[in-house]
Amino acid sequence: MKFAVQPADWxxxxxxxxxxxxxxxxxxxxxxxxxxxxxxxxxxxxxxxRWVRVTPDEVVYPVTN
Numbered sequence: 001m002k003f004a005v006q007p008a009d010w011x012x013x014x015x016x017x018x019x020x021x022x023x024x025x026x027x028x029x030x031x032x033x034x035x036x037x038x039x040x041x042x043x044x045x046x047x048x049x050r051w052v053r054v055t056p057d058e059v060v061y062p063v064t065n
Contacts, residue, residue, distance in 0.1 A: 008037035
């Protein structure tokens with residue numbers, strides 16, 4: 001399973017502008033390095049789906065929030 005990380009204020013998935021990770025641990029690291037709210041997207045399904053939102057303080061929120 002792969003993950004993509006991009007700023008949370010981007011409304012749609014941007015396959016060119018995001019960073020990719022092979023596992024969730026790496027995705028969390030990439031999200032923390034952004035220095036702003038980040039969205040981690042789960043890839044490998046029919047379409048990319050929002051997975052979790054991560055703040056600069058590394059607080060994780062489910063996408064439903």
